[in-house]
């Protein structure tokens with residue numbers, strides 16, 4: 211299958227600072243790529259370069275088969291963009307916002323109005339359609355913003371942190387809309403700080419750090435690298451930490467992290483439920499009082515730390531067996 | 535998912551889309567302005583305050599060269615000052631669009647590339663017509679009159695709007711260059727520009743080196759020309775400076791020079807905004 215997005219050694223600097231430092235990406239047509247990375251990783255810069263808003267210093271890129279530097283107009287006809295900051299116009303109503311974008315996509319007035327109605331309906335904004343966007347909640351604004359990029363189904367749709375700040379219901383609505391687009395053949399590149407978002411939507415995930423790709427794979431490939439779920443234990447008495455860590459290590463599939471200040475232990479486990487029950491029983495048998503114990507998914511921080519090979523930064527965290 | 539239009543409508547020629555897209559943007563800018571009356575009030579309140587302050591408080595101490603009523607002398611200066619200060623509003627709105635990512639969004643669209651800046655300039659010209667109407671009304675209230683006939687008055691209004699049009703491009707360029715915080719201070723450099731001119735007093739009454747500066751200030755050319763066209767001053771004295779004697783020519787030339795410099799700068803800057 212052809213690549214909808216292809217970059218080779220893409221680089222962009224801001225006054226000597228390398229925001230992108232030789233980025234290589236290939237996104238198959240009709241697939242979803244999640245660009246994951248911490249603040250300042252270069253996610254927004256990558257999106258801006260690929261949507262022709264910034265010129266790269268080095269390397270090359272093609273979007274929908276067009277070179278981003280030599281054929282920017284063709285690229286703009288093929289892409290949709292929802293930026294990190296919403297572009298919703300507060301003074302206009304929701305409907306007026308959508309009609310305006312429709313007109314700028316060169317739809318005739320009637321078609322723009324009809325399309326606006328469809329999008330309002332699809333994003334659950336029909337009731338608020340004739341209210342000024344100033345009165346919208348954060349989630350409604352974000353939905354309006356995404357809707358305004360979908361006036362024409364773009365061939366390649368870039369979204370920069372589309373659901374940051376949304377509650378789970380609103381996030382679900384944005385996701386559903388994206389799935390519908392992908393079903394229609396659109397390629398999606400979305401940046402996110404949420405692992406579960408990439409997990410839900412992306413066929414492949416590329417992890418960025420310092421302007422370069424530090425890992426890439428399907429969500430399950432990446433998760434298996436970090437060892438899946440984690441068991442967290444909060445002990446009542448800090449003096450019990452070493453003993454509890456020993457017990458936890460027996461059920462763990464990786465190193466146990468100790469946060470002495472919070473009296474907390476954390477370790478990756480493979481078999482979720484049996485690992486959890488095993489740890490509970492062992493702690494109980496040893497008579498170690500715990501305040502809380504639970505299973506959770508790895509956080510982006512943990513995936514990120516794991517993938518970049520960097521040690522956990524906080525001074526309070528140390529790995530068992532390595533004296534502080 | 536409901537029906538999705540997947541094919542972009544056929545291109546109908548660059549000029550057609552430039553006009554149509556510019557109008558869509560201008561309409562949005564005008565709606566902002568109509569629905570946000572506080573902006574209108576602010577843009578009119580400031581010059582109105584100046585008219586009252588200079589027309590009645592300081593004005594009594596100012597002598598008009600060759601005699602004549604000070605408020606007659608003052609009003610053309612006020613008109614021109616409002617035209618120039620309008621650029622501060624342009625800077626603020628352009629910078630706000632840039633900060634909110636609207637500019638980026640426009641630039642990522644397959645729309646006419648010049649439409650956002652053209653649309654902005656159209657909206658601001660319409661805006662300044664209203665500013666002028668209010669100021670003229672205020673002038674009539676305080677005793678200012680147009681004595682030069684209809685043709686003269688229309689030419690005067692045309693020159694004022696030409697100055698405003700030129701300042702819009704300075705404003706768009708500045709708005710794209712500076713941060714949103716700095717945009718709030720755009721009036722600061724504009725203010726002395728309108729003061730070191732013949733707005734309030736004749737340049738010959740300004741101290742030392744300020745006189746020639748005021749003489750050559752583009753605003754002074756417009757103000758002198760407008761005073762002549764409205765018949766607010768007598769004929770320019772033979773010993774007046776070259777700039778003053780050729781004010782009519784300069785009132786056309788200066789704005790054109792400003793547009794020739796700042797329009798391309800603004801469009802270029804827009805195309806690579808924040809790059």
Ligand SMILES: Nc1ncnc2c1ncn2[C@@H]1O[C@H](COP(=O)(O)OP(=O)(O)OP(=O)(O)O)[C@@H](O)[C@H]1O
Pocket residue numbers: 224225227228229247248249250251252253254255256294808809
């Ligand atoms: N216009 C600019 N001028 C100067 N430096 C910039 C500019 N844009 C980005 N940078 C720098 O480039 C680096 C990458 O920024 P970028 O915005 O791409 O990161 P990001 O991954 O999107 O981060 P975030 O998660 O915070 O949105 C950062 O160090 C940032 O400070």
Ligand SMILES: [Mg+2]
Pocket residue numbers: 253254255294370
């Ligand atoms: Mg970003």
